[in-house]
Amino acid sequence: MSSRHATLRRTFSAQFGAMPMWLVRAPGRVNLIGEHTDYNDGFVLPMAIDRDVRLALAPRTDRQVHVFSLNFQQHDHFSLDDLQLTTTSPWGNYLRGVAWALQGAGFELTGFDAVMEGNVPIGSGLSSSAATELATVTAFRALGNLTLDAVQAALLSQKAENDFVGVKCGIMDQYISSLGQAGHALLIDCRSLGFEAVPLPAGVQFVIADSTVRRGLVDSAYNERRAQCEEGARRLGVPALRDVSLAEFERRAPALPDLVAQRCRHVVAENERVLHSVAALRAGDVTAFGRDMDESHTSLRDLYAVSHPVLDTMVEVARAVPGCLGARLTGAGFGGCTVSLVVNACVPAVVDALQREVARRTGLTPQIYLSGAEAGAGIILGE
Structure with a gap:
């Protein structure tokens, strides 16, 4: 028991x-x-x-x-x-x-x-x-x-x-x-x-790190971004952004307001990343999956603007450790957690770096959770 x-x-x-x-x-x-x-x-x-x-x-x-x-x-x-x-x-x-x-x-x-x-x-x-x-x-x-x-x-x-x-x-x-x-x-x-x-392939593990930063701005920011996506879909003449390929979006993006285009570009590309990631996992290509995670975080930070300085630091610290194949914020953003894809043998080094280096740079010590599916x-x- x-x-x-x-x-x-x-x-x-x-x-x-x-x-x-x-x-x-x-x-x-x-x-x-x-x-x-x-x-x-x-x-x-x-x-x-x-x-x-x-x-x-x-x-x-x-x-x-x-x-x-x-x-x-x-x-x-x-x-x-x-x-x-x-x-x-x-x-x-x-x-x-x-x-x-x-x-x-x-x-x-x-x-x-x-x-x-x-x-x-x-x-x-x-x-x-x-x-x-x-x-x-x-x-x-x-x-x-x-x-x-x-x-x-x-x-x-x-x-x-x-x-x-x-x-x-x-x-x-x-x-x-x-x-x-x-x-x-x-x-x-x-x-x-x-x-x-x-x-999910063998030989790797997901390291979940809770920044301990709670997401105080998420409701108003969530509603704002949802409205921007809806505006983009309306201007593009589609039921939802899911119905636009990245190539088509890039052709039509100049007609959108700049901020709306940024938000929509993240969503359209992120949908393609998910499908690419699934194909990579099925092929056992964890390196490609890690790259997709990295690109996802960059997009969430720069285009969707839902990251947080502590999350960015946590992602940087994890990525700097050999054996970390990719890292990104997970969840709505503005706090919460990151998730990193790490080769099994390198997990202790990633955990140590996240706890020591993030604390040194931000004053916060992330809570670490290791989990399989x-x-x-x-x-x-x-x-």
Whole structure:
């Protein structure tokens, strides 16, 4: 039994006077390439990581949900017959939202007692919210023997976040948390919602570095860039930037306002980079994939203007270490994390450089997470 499992069981017993019947999990994620393409009907390539949200639970008979969060050291409870947003325990809104979405889709739910714990760092851009949602779906699915598949689970989790919690996220985070496969990234077509597992090569590892800079400007900047992309697509006469090739875009870019052209150039090129990266991975060409990561960061920094000086420093430091094949910011930007593709033998040197040199140059010490590609949401233990 893992120490996390033991802690969940011990805490459940202390909180509820019994032992849990089920233990479920759902992972966070890192996006390897394909940034700010999702809301332009484009392509993304995330992988599920080995950090997750876990729920230890047992059923109730009164349609109540009672949850104790180990991370927040806080209780939350609600009735499945009266789902309202709460301001006292905002983390509980993700569980409420999932219950609301599932019941809205016609599923009969069973109440439960639960202890929740996660080691996906909150606010880092590794998607603790989607992990919470998919862990909650998995809990309801286990208790009620619900017949919904992994795609439905992801779509209803996204609906919960969009329409109940009120965060207008795309589908990537929920898809990868639900549909992740061990040893694979997931190519997602954000228009068709089609997906394809892409095997990751042996001999390399992804080093995720959390800058500890939190993304204070992301909402207004996100809305501004989304509007600029929509303006570009409208001026180009296409439904979305996904419908323009890079060659065609370069022919027509002079007719766009300069700033709009910059933003659109990133998105159009980034979509091509994702598809090129997938081809490189399938061919085992990790060097080409690393170059795509490098180009992605440069584009996010110079054209989309969503980087941050600390992120740029982290990317520079990682790239300077032999064996680092590529590095980029990951997530919306303005803080959060970088991800670096590193030859296995060189991982310790990259980690050391990120911790020492970034601290020397910025005063901040990144938190480092090493992860392979993990499986999506599921039941760890259950009756």
